[in-house]
Amino acid sequence: MRTQVGIVGAGPAGLFLALLLQRAGIDCVVLESRSRDYVENRVRAGVLEDGTTKLMEELGAADRLRREGMPDKLLDIRFNGGIIHIDMPKLTPGRIVTVYGQQEVVKDLIAAGLSRGVPILFEAEASHLEGLTTDRPIVHFNHDGQAKTLECDFIAGCDGFHGICRPAIPEHLLTVYDRIFPFGWLGILAETKPFPEMSYSNHERGFSLASRRSPKLARLYVQCAIDEDLAGWSDRRIWDELQTRLYAKSGELAEGPILQKGVTPCRAYVAAPMNYGRLYLAGDAVHIVPPTGAKGLNLAAADIRVLSRALIEFFRIGSSARLDRYSGTCLKRVWKGVRYSSYMTSLLHRFEAHTPFERQVQQAELEYIAGSVAARTTIAENYVGLPFEED
Template sequence: MRTQVGIIGAGPAGLMLSHLLHLAGIESIIIENRSRDYIEHRIRAGLIEQWATDMLIETGVGERMQREAMFHDGNHLCFNGETHHLNFKDLVGKGITIYGQQEVVKDLVAQRLKDGGQIIFEVEDTAVHDFGTDKPSITFRKDGKDQRIDCDFIAGCDGFHGICRPSFPEGTLTFYDREYPFGWLGILTDSPPPDHELIYSYHDRGFALYTMRSPTISRLYVQVDHDEDVNNWPDDRIWEELHIRLQGTRKLQEGKILQKGVTPMRSFVCEPMQTGRLFLAGDAAHIVPPTGAKGMNLALADVRMLSRALSAYYKSHKTDLLEGYSKTCLERVWKGQRFSWWMTQIFHVFPNEVPFDRRRQLAELDYIVNSRAAATSLAENYAGLPIV
C-alpha cells in the first residue's frame, strides 16, 4: 500500500489526525491492533475543553455531540462541609463539555469511513522502518498475511504501550516520570449524579470526584492506594465512602454499578516527540493524572499541530512547523502537566503527611474560592489554555 501519512493507532489522536489531514487534501491510512467494537466501547475520559469542542464542531464531527453532550459553565469544589461553585463562563468566557471519549471515537470512525478513509483493525506485529530517511514504511500482519504501507511520514498515535516510542534510536529520548502513591477507584453507575456539574471533594479520608456520562449515568471516583485490589471494595463500601466524602452537601442516589476498576496515577513525558519522519502524539508521548482532565485534550492539541505542519509541507514544502513540532507541543504538554500535578496535590491525601500539610491544602482551596484571581487561573487552565 502507498499513502502520504501512515497512522498507527485509532484512538482520538489518530482518528482526528486522519480527519484533519483529509480536510487538507492529504491521504492517510490508520492501522489499529484492536477491533472497532473495542475502541468504540472503551470507557475513558469524558471532559472536553472549549477549544476542542469548537474544533469538533467546526470540522464537521460535532453534530451528535451538540445533541447529546452536557455543556457546563463550571464546577464545584467541596471541602470543610461546604460546596463552592466556580463559574468558568463568568471568569474566562469558556465552558467545558462532558462527552465520553468513546463517543468521540465513534463519531470520528463513522466520519472517516463516510469520507472513504481507510482504517485497518485487528493488526498484529506492527513495526516502523526507515523513518530516518525520506521513505519510511510500516509493516504489520493482518489475517495471517504480511502487509506493508509505504508513506512519507509516520504518526505514532499508539498509546503509552505502543511500538512507536520504543522504536526511537537508542539514546535519543529523555523520560520524565512520576508515579503517585494512590489511585482512583472508579465506578460507572445507573443513577443520576449529585449535581449537574462536576464536584471535586477534599476530605481527610481521601479525594472523591462526582462526574457523569449523562443525566442518568454517574461516573464516580474515590482515592485508594495505588495497588489497591478492587475485590476489597464491595459495592456497599464504595457507596459508604462516596456518601462520606460528599460531606452531606448533596444527595447522592445509589444505583446498579455497571463498571468498577482501579486506575493508578502517573505523570510521564518523553522528549523529543519526533525523530526523522516519525512523530509521536497523545499518550505515546505523555500521560497525565486524570485530576486535571487533560489527557484527550493534549492528544487533540498534538494532532492539530501535526496536521498544520503536514499541510504546510504538502502545500508549500515548508518544513519549519514539522521541525518545531516537538517544541511547540511540549510547551503545552508541560503546562498541562503542571496543572494536573497542582490539582492532584491540592485534593489528595498523601502518605506521611503531617497536620501542617492538610491545613495548607485547606488554605489553598479557601483562597481559590475567595479570590477571583486564583479562581480565574484555575478556570483558564481547566477550560483550556489558548491553542496555538
C-alpha cells in the same frame, strides 16, 4: 501498501489527524490493533475543552455531540470548609467545557472517517517500524493473518502509552520525565442520576469526584491504593465512601446499579522530543497526565492541531518549518497541562507521606481559593483550555 501518512492507532489523536489530512486532500491509512467494537467502547475521559469541541464542529463530526453532550458551566471543589463554586463562563468570558465520553468521540470520528473514505484497518497490529530517518519509512503490521507493510512519507505514532512507536526512537535520544503518584482512583460507572456539575472533593479519608456521562449515567471515583484489590470493595462500601468523601447532603447522592468498576493509576509522564526522523508522536504515546485535570484527550487534540498544520504545509509547499517546530510547540502546552493536572492532584488528594504541616498548607490553599477570584480564575481558565500559542 503506500500512503503519504501512516497513522498508528485509532484513538482520538489518530482519528482527528486522519480527518484533518483527508479534508486537505492528503492520503493516509490508519492502523488499529484492536477491533472496532473494542475502541468504540473502552471508557476513558469525558471532559472536552472548548477547543476540542470546536475541532469536532470544524470537522463536521459534532452532530451527536450537540444533541447529547452536556455543557458544563460550573466546577465545584468540596472540602471541610464548604464548597467552592467556580463559574467558568463568568471567570473565562463565555467559555465552558462539555461532558461527552471519549468513547463517544471515537465513535463519531470513526463514522465520519469511514463515510468519507478514510482507510481505517482494525485488528491491524503494527509490529515494528523501519527506515525512520529515510524519506520512505515503513510500518510492518499483521492483518487478516498476513504480514504486510505500509510505506509512507511520514508516520504518526498515535498508539498510546504501551504502543510500539515511542520505543522505536533510540533510547539515548529521549529524555523521560516521570512521576508515579502513590495512589490510584477506584472508578465506577453507575446507572443513576448524576450530580448536576463536576464536583471534586478533598476529604481526610481521601479524594473523590462526582462526574457524569449522560443524564442517567454517573461516573464516580474515590482515591485508593495503587494496587487496590477490587474484591475488598462491595457496592455498599463504595456508595458509603462516596457519601462521606463528597460531603453529600441527604438525598444528594443518588445510588443505582454499578455497571463498571476499575482502578485508574495516577501518573505524569513526558518524553522529549516528540519526533525522530519521519516519526511524529502525539497524545498518550508521548505524554500522560494525572486524570485530575481532565487534560489527556484535550492535549492529544492539541498535538494533532499542530501536527496536521505542519504536515499540510509540507505537502502543499514543501516547507518543513512547522514540522521542525512541532515538538517544541507541543511541549510548551503539554508542560502547562502537566503543571495544572499535578497542581489539582496535589491540592485534592491525601498523601500518606504528608506531615501535619503539609496538610495545614493544603487546607490553607483551599481556603485561599474559596476567597480569591484570581485563584478561581486560574483554575477555570486552565480547565476550559488555555489559548493556543502561534505555531
